[in-house]
Amino acid sequence: MNSVNKYKIYRGAVAVGRWILFALVSFIILFPVYWIFISSITPPGELFKTPIDYLPDHPTLESYTFLIENVGLIQKIGNTVLIVGSTLVISTVLCSMAAYAFARFGSRGIGAAFGFIVATMLIPEVVTARPLYEFMRAVNLYDTYPGLILLYISTIIPFTVLILRNFVGEIPISLEEAAAIDGANFAQRLFTVVLPLMKPAIATVCIINFVTCLNNFFTPLFYSNGIQVLSVAIVQLPLRDNMYGVPWDLTSAMGWVILLPIIIFVAIFEKQIMDGIMAGGVKA
Amino acid sequence: MAVSKKSMRWIPWILILPVLLIRTFTTIYPIFVTIKNSFFDIRILAGVDDFVGFANYLKVFSDQKVITSITFTVIFTVVSMALHIVLGVMLALILNMKFKGRRFIRTIVLIPWAMPSVVIGMAAKWAFNNDYGLINDFIRWFVPGYQNSWLINTGSARAAVIAMDLWKDLPFFAILVLSGLQFVSEDIYEAARVDGANGIQCFFRITLPLIARNVLTLCIPFTLWRLTSFDLVYAMTSGGPGEDTALIAYRITMEAFTNLNIGYAGALAIMLFLVMAVFSWLNIRVTSRLAD
Numbered sequence: 001m002n003s004v005n006k007y008k009i010y011r012g013a014v015a016v017g018r019w020i021l022f023a024l025v026s027f028i029i030l031f032p033v034y035w036i037f038i039s040s041i042t043p044p045g046e047l048f049k050t051p052i053d054y055l056p057d058h059p060t061l062e063s064y065t066f067l068i069e070n071v072g073l074i075q076k077i078g079n080t081v082l083i084v085g086s087t088l089v090i091s092t093v094l095c096s097m098a099a100y101a102f103a104r105f106g107s108r109g110i111g112a113a114f115g116f117i118v119a120t121m122l123i124p125e126v127v128t129a130r131p132l133y134e135f136m137r138a139v140n141l142y143d144t145y146p147g148l149i150l151l152y153i154s155t156i157i158p159f160t161v162l163i164l165r166n167f168v169g170e171i172p173i174s175l176e177e178a179a180a181i182d183g184a185n186f187a188q189r190l191f192t193v194v195l196p197l198m199k200p201a202i203a204t205v206c207i208i209n210f211v212t213c214l215n216n217f218f219t220p221l222f223y224s225n226g227i228q229v230l231s232v233a234i235v236q237l238p239l240r241d242n243m244y245g246v247p248w249d250l251t252s253a254m255g256w257v258i259l260l261p262i263i264i265f266v267a268i269f270e271k272q273i274m275d276g277i278m279a280g281g282v283k284a
Numbered sequence: 285m286a287v288s289k290k291s292m293r294w295i296p297w298i299l300i301l302p303v304l305l306i307r308t309f310t311t312i313y314p315i316f317v318t319i320k321n322s323f324f325d326i327r328i329l330a331g332v333d334d335f336v337g338f339a340n341y342l343k344v345f346s347d348q349k350v351i352t353s354i355t356f357t358v359i360f361t362v363v364s365m366a367l368h369i370v371l372g373v374m375l376a377l378i379l380n381m382k383f384k385g386r387r388f389i390r391t392i393v394l395i396p397w398a399m400p401s402v403v404i405g406m407a408a409k410w411a412f413n414n415d416y417g418l419i420n421d422f423i424r425w426f427v428p429g430y431q432n433s434w435l436i437n438t439g440s441a442r443a444a445v446i447a448m449d450l451w452k453d454l455p456f457f458a459i460l461v462l463s464g465l466q467f468v469s470e471d472i473y474e475a476a477r478v479d480g481a482n483g484i485q486c487f488f489r490i491t492l493p494l495i496a497r498n499v500l501t502l503c504i505p506f507t508l509w510r511l512t513s514f515d516l517v518y519a520m521t522s523g524g525p526g527e528d529t530a531l532i533a534y535r536i537t538m539e540a541f542t543n544l545n546i547g548y549a550g551a552l553a554i555m556l557f558l559v560m561a562v563f564s565w566l567n568i569r570v571t572s573r574l575a576d
Contacts, residue, residue: 021378022385029392029455035418036407052421098303101296110296113304120311122564124512126533127553130540131317132310154310157303186295215400217515222541231400235519248410255403262398270391277456278463 033259039252040064047248063253071237071250072228073257080229083145083220084213087152088206091160094153096202099164100194104173114165121158125218136223143224151219156209163279167201168194204276207269214262230258315557322550329544340551350552352527353535356442360531361510364449368457368506369499371450375458377491380465393455401452405519408448409435435521438528445529449516457506464498465491497574504567508560532556 035054039047040063042056067073102114132151133142141147175197176189184192217231228236237250266273325336344350379390396404411418412434423430434440468491476486514533517523523530523538530538536556540549 015383018378018381018383022383022389025375025378025389026392028451029395032407032411032418032451033395035411048416050415050421051424052416052418094302094306097299101299105296107293107296110300113300117303117307120307122508122560123311123315124508124533124557124560126512126514126536127318127557128311128314129537130546130549131314131321133541134317135309135314150306151310154306157307161303186292211398215398217400217402217518222537231402234400234406235402246406246410246413248416251406251410255407258400258403263395266394266398267391270387270394273394274390274459277459 033263036252036255036259039248040256042249044249063249064257067250067253067257071233071254073233073254076228076230076233077257079227080214080231083148083152083227083229084210086145086149087156087213088209090149091153091156091209092202092206095157095160095164095205096195096198097190098161099168100190102161102165103168114161117158117161125155129218129222133222143226145227148220148224148227151223152213152216155216155219156212159212160205160209163205163276164198164201166279167198171197204272204279207265207272208276210265211262211273214258230254234258318550318553320550321547322554324547326546327544328546336547340548341555343548344552344555349527349530350532350535353530353532356529357511357532359442360446360449360513361507364446364510365503365507367446367450368454369503372454372457372461373492373495373499375454376461376465377487379458379462393458396452396454397456397459399452401515402519404448404452405516408444408520412444436525438525441521441525441529445517445520448520449510449513452516453506453509457502460502461495461499464495468494497571500567500571500574504564507563507567511556511560511563 035052038054038056041059041061042053043058043060043062046053046056046058064073098117102110136142136147136151141150171194176193179189179193215231220227220229220232224232234251234254237247237254239247322340323335323337325332325334325339375393379386379393410416412420414420414431414433417434419434420430420432423432432440434444472490473486476490481489512533513531514537517529517531517534521529523534527535532552533556536549536552539545539552
């Protein structure tokens with residue numbers, strides 16, 4: 001065998017190995033997700049079958065209609081959209097302002113304040129949970145929309161401020177100086193010069209924060225009771241005629257309600273998410 | 285420039301005031317209350333609220349439940365992190381390969397990252413069911429008649445929890461390793477190949493030393509997240525069988541919100557926080573030494 005042939009075989013083996021790895025990774029991630037989907041459209045009775053039917057014979061939306069009629073699915077989706085939406089809008093405004101101040105004003109006090117915001121990232125939620133719970137009750141914010149939104153905002157502040165501040169630092173200050181010479185005051189420079197330039201960074205941060213907020217379980221579990229979001233609702237589904245302690249028909253349907261938008265979202269924003277994760281290095 | 289004028293000094297403070305206030309009230313204020321609580325014996329139901337000094341801290345060393353929690357938290361963190369590093373670097377190398385399906389696989393690995401841990405936990409609870417779960421069904425493709433009640437036995441329940449933790453966070457770790465890999469220039473590999481280095485040599489002599497510092501730095505937040513992991517175990521095992529998968533964060537919230545031993549929960553929380561602080565400090569020392 002001559003060396004050209006040997007090289008071809010080597011290249012071929014590498015390509016095959018690559019595709020096997022590729023298929024393996026895809027299978028490990030996608031197969032459970034597929035299993036959740038087909039479970040959600042299988043009639044509850046047929047879930048108790050071995051081996052598992054990976055192509056259900058009688059697909060049905062029964063579990064979804066049960067969730068809508070008896071568990072208040074629509075209202076829980078509404079709660080989630082309201083809380084996550086408000087959190088993103090308010091946190092973007094507050095964090096952009098702060099990021100601008102941190103990037104542009106170099107006094108010692110401001111620098112210390114920035115260090116403080118980043119350092120609070122290290123304080124875990126379990127350490128603050130009980131006193132914060134009592135504080136929220138004392139100021140009548142427990143189990144209220146404003147209270148939940150406030151706590152959701154708090155969880156994403158350090159990450160958002162950090163990313164946006166680094167971005168503002170890269171915007172040349174000469175643009176603002178030019179505007180100042182043209183007579184623009186401070187507010188005008190912030191809103192007409194800097195904010196429009198921050199758009200791509202704000203978009204990236206919002207995309208990551210959207211996922212972080214949807215994933216937030218600790219906050220709605222401990223600081224609300226009547227107001228249920230999707231992540232809490234899935235652990236509090238009613239048990240039905242099943243000795244295993246898992247209403248898998250409803251759990252899989254609720255799981256899929258949460259997963260479908262996430263999968264679509266990830267497919268659309270793959271590039272921004274990658275950039276955001278890599279820019280931040282660390283998720284809040 | 286106008287920005288630095290004396291009369292403008294208050295402007296940055298106005299801009300940062302809201303985020304400063306929110307973080308102070310949601311993290312600094314409560315952590316001081318937790319420190320204070322940790323020196324008291326507070327039992328709401330019994331109406332007890334007495335100063336006990338370090339008694340809550342000393343109780344930790346004789347409380348079998350907490351010792352079990354600490355043991356599993358250490359196992360969970362060490363095993364999970366070791367696998368994160370080994371498998372995470374491997375997955376990052378796969379993601380870094382140049383081939384047609386690259387964008388597809390990069391999208392796929394984002395799915396576990398974007399899924400809530402509770403959804404994974406609830407699904408895993410059923411997936412590890414002996415009779416109707418996905419895991420045993422899959423194993424039966426190869427081993428007919430396989431039986432194992434994963435979440436009922438300590439060892440397999442702990443392994444299952446660690447496996448699900450990896451499923452969720454490994455892709456995220458790999459993406460962050462990948463961001464370091466992309467800075468490694470192709471030229472270095474070409475030069476090495478010209479000198480006759482093979483793929484394995486290239487990996488151990490070039491890639492690994494260049495990304496080692498990045499990977500170690502990543503280990504700080506990932507280890508801290510393992511130490512405070514709560515959602516997965518809450519949804520998947522509720523700490524069972526017995527207390528064997530009750531991670532320390534789960535134990536603390538149970539003491540604080542279910543058993544209402546607020547002082548004791550406070551002491552546990554403060555000890556956890558101190559461990560995290562010492563770990564971060566040590567790791568920063570090590571990584572900065574590596575940089576020299």
